[in-house]
Each structure stands twice: as C-alpha cells, then as structure tokens.
Amino acid sequence: MAAVVGGSAENPDVKRTISAYYLAAPLFLLLDLLLGWNIRTAALEGLPVLHYGYYPVCLGLGVVGWKRPSLEPLIAIGEGTLNLLTLFAGFFAAYFGALEAAAGGEFLNPYSSGYLVNFALSGGIVVAGLYRRMPSTG
Numbered sequence: 001m002a003a004v005v006g007g008s009a010e011n012p013d014v015k016r017t018i019s020a021y022y023l024a025a026p027l028f029l030l031l032d033l034l035l036g037w038n039i040r041t042a043a044l045e046g047l048p049v050l051h052y053g054y055y056p057v058c059l060g061l062g063v064v065g066w067k068r069p070s071l072e073p074l075i076a077i078g079e080g081t082l083n084l085l086t087l088f089a090g091f092f093a094a095y096f097g098a099l100e101a102a103a104g105g106e107f108l109n110p111y112s113s114g115y116l117v118n119f120a121l122s123g124g125i126v127v128a129g130l131y132r133r134m135p136s137t138g
Contacts, residue, residue, distance in 0.1 A: 018072040018128055021121075022062030022079075029055045042118040043083070043090035076129025083122040087115065 028040040029052075040058070044051040061079055065072040094110035101108055 016066070016069075018076045018125065018132070019062050019065035019069070021125055021128075022058050022065060022075070025055045025058040025062065028058075038112075038114045039117040039121065042112065042114040043086040073129040073132040076125045077133070080122045080126035080129060083118070084126065087119055087122065091115065 025040070031037040031039065032041070038045060038051075041051050041054045044054060058079070061075050065075050091111070098108055098110050
C-alpha cells in the first residue's frame with residue numbers, strides 16, 4: 001500500500017497523475033478548438049471568456065502541483081469540486097429549460113456527451129485527490 005508523506009503518495013504510478021492531468025490543459029483546449037470536443041469545460045460553453053480562461057488556470061494549477069507535489073491533492077479536490085458544482089448548476093438549468101420547452105411542445109436533449117465525460121473527469125480527479133490525502137493503513 002502506498003504510504004502518504006506530507007500529502008504525497010509514494011506510489012510512482014499515482015504520484016504525478018494529478019499534475020499531469022492539469023498540465024494536459026493545452027491538449028484539452030486543442031480537442032475543443034479543433035474537434036469541438038468540449039470535455040473539460042462543458043458547463044462554461046455559453047460563457048466564452050470563462051470557457052477559454054479556464055484552460056490557462058488549469059495549466060497554472062498543473063505547474064503549481066508539479067513544483068509542489070504536496071499541494072496536488074488540495075488542487076484536485078478544490079478544482080474538481082468547483083468544476084462539479086458548475087456542472088451541476090448547468091445540468092439543472094438545462095433540465096428546467098428542457099422541461100419548459102417540453103411544456104411548449106418542443107422536445108430536446110440539452111446534454112452533450114461532453115457533459116458526461118466532464119463529470120467523469122472531474123469526479124475522477126476529486127477521487128484521486130482524496131485518495132492521495134488518505135493516511136496509510138499498513
């Protein structure tokens with residue numbers, strides 16, 4: 001079992017996963033711009049300044065996490081939770097919009113596959129951060 005020392009797991013397979021995820025922000029931006037695969041900032045789709053501003057913030061978080069590995073779990077838990085909260089807010093806003101449209105006779109699906117992938121990525125990074133913060137039991 002991986003020992004936790006100062007919030008940093010000793011397991012080399014896990015140690016830099018969180019920073020690598022945030023350092024991959026340019027890749028997520030390229031997928032978004034070139035292929036239209038918005039799988040990192042799905043909740044911010046209608047807010048271009050926040051949508052495109054989120055990528056450099058994530059890259060900056062990756063740099064901080066890389067230089068200070070003990071901060072990786074806190075970065076993951078904080079950013080992942082914020083991302084999940086924006087996804088939940090966007091999810092329910094779209095849901096109520098779809099209900100209103102259905103009341104008017106128009107049926108639509110406001111959710112993209114990007115929403116689901118973004119939920120999985122954000123949830124996964126929160127779990128990784130929590131895992132890294134767990135004390136060793138053995």
